[in-house]
Amino acid sequence: MAQADATVTVEGNIITLENYLGNGVQWDPYQVDYGEVELEISKTDWDKLYSRLDFMKPQVVRVMVNTTSSITNDTLNPYKKFKDLKPILDYCQSRSVTVTFGDWGGGMVDSEANTINEKNLKHAAKYLEFLVNTKNYNCIKYYNLINEPNGFWSSTDGNYNLWKNATQFFYNELEDLDLAHKVKIMAPDIAIWKTDKIDWVTKSADDLEDAVGLYDIHTYPSKATVNSGRYENIIRSYREAAPRDVPMIMGEIGFKFVEPEDSIYQKENIRRAKAKPYASIEDSQMFVYDYSYGIDMADALFQTVNAGYAGCVVWMLDDAMHSKESPDKLKVWGFWNILGEEYFGDSEEEVRPWYYAWSLLSKYMPQGSKILKVETAGDPAIKAIALKYKGAYTIAIINISGENKKLDLMPLNYEGKSLFKKFVYANGHLNKVGGHSLKPNDEINLVFSSENQLDVSAESLTVLTTIK
Structure with a gap:
């Protein structure tokens, strides 16, 4: 055999995490009103969304709303915006997808007066009761009150005590409504770039105790931070600050080119956004059109897995969900824009490359998987994770370099079968079927307890799996 660039050893009987919650997407009710035009998502488009998600098989979906949009004259009308939410929750319910539901936070607190809005918090709890008990959406397992409360952009303006008081009040309402045993709090939902916000996790654990059923943070790391491996050390410190017996996920993740090393990417990102008529210049990730974004997202996911996180939710499913500077300036972060053919351009409705990378890492990392110990030696451009699920296995490998590599696996x-399906995500290597599905590139027999030499393409994700 030729000299390998790296060696990946997977310990099939050493489990580092017992119960993986799974990977998924942010899927919010659609904006629909885009300034000059108000659109409707057709049944054809809903069917298209369902079909694409059925291939991806997201295990976790984060859904956020503004409860205040369903309040008129201090009275909650849960049906007011329900038609926009119903198709999303119907999908999750019918496919047994775990939903982390929540409120963005507008109207829940007054940061200037340093007070919580008890009336609106009661409405938010009643709205959750409507969804879980009246509409029977038992897919909703967690509730996220106030998005990124540590930020100056949040309704709490970074005030921990204000967020804590609102969350405690809200949870007490859930207990009064006999909902607390059905829906747990997801916290603290902070946005972090460094290790300077760990106290939000430790204080949440101390103050909210058993109310928290799932810990989470949001990260928008720079490409250089992730590719260098520095990202794993940052996020590991937050996982270690949370109780070990409560799972923790990455509640939102995407890339922002914030480090000086990535200035060339940031300049290109802005250039591309300016060239798109409907792209927000302030809040778009224009590399979602490139294969490289799928590799970077896989790199970030591998590091969350190795740091002990139980899942990862990407920002975001669809450009048509949110705008920024004005109603017609969309946050371009999605796998597509489902209203492309209707208004934003036919090609925008097509599946973008990174959808395939994330689909492989959602579909073949099912909820309930056991994460296995993996050791990688040699070329640092090679990274890997592995898991076991009901006697079947997935091994995922990335090569973040621009050169082909040889790998000893x-x-x-x-235990079990040695014939693995092999999927390769790389430019020119996808084995596509129709508009949004993949077939394996190959099937390979792995010799257990022995070296198996693989060729790994430049800038590629390879997924080997026996999961059906």
Whole structure:
């Protein structure tokens, strides 16, 4: 055999995380009103969305609303905006997808007066009761009150005590409505770039105790931070600050080119956004059109897995959900724009490359998986994760370099079948079926407890799996 660039050893009997919650997407009710035009998502488009998601098989979906949009004259009307939410929750309910539901936070607190709005918090709890008990959406397992409360852009303006008081009041309402045993709090939902906000996690654990059923943070790391591996050390410190017996996920993740090393990417990002008539210049990730974004997202996911996180939710499913500077300036971050053919341009409705990378990492990392210990030696451009699910296995490998590599893969202490489906995500390597599905590129027999040499393409994600 030729000299390998790296060696990946997977310990089939050493489990680092017992119960993986899964990967998924942010899927919010659509904006629909885009300034000069108000659109409607047709049944054809809903069917298209469902079909694409059925291939991806997201395990976790984060859904956020503004409860105040369903309040008129201090009275909650849960049906007011329900038609916009119903198709999303119907999908999650019918496919047994875990939903983290929540309120963005507008109207829940007054940061200037340093007070909580008890009336609106009661309405938010009643709205959740309507969804869970009246509409029977038992897919809703967690509730996220106030998005990114540590930020100056949040309704709490970074005030921890204000957020804590609102969350405690809201949870007490859930207990009064006999909902607390059905829906747990997801917290603290902070946005972080460094290790300077860990106290939000430790204080949440101390103050909210058993109310929290799922911890989470949001990260928008720079490409250089992730590709160098520095990202894993940053996020590990937050995972270690949370109780070990409560799972923690990455509640939102995407890339922003904030580090000086990535200035060339940021300049290109702005250039591309300016060239798109409907793209927000302030809040778009224009590399979603490139294969490289799928590799970077896989790199970030691998590091969350290795840092002990139980799942990862990407920002975001669809450009048509949110705008920024004005109603017609969309946050371009999605796998597509489902209203492309109707208004934003036919090509925008097509699936973008990174959808395939994230689909492989959602579909073949199912909820309930056991994460296995993986050791990688040699070229740092090669990274890997592995898991076991009901006697089947997935091994995922990335090569973040621009050169083809040779890899020695050694699966130790494996059980079951040795014939693995092999999917390759890389420019020119996708084995597409129709408009949004993939077939395996190959099937390979892995020799257990021995070296298996693989060729790994430049800038590629390879997924080997026996999961059906």
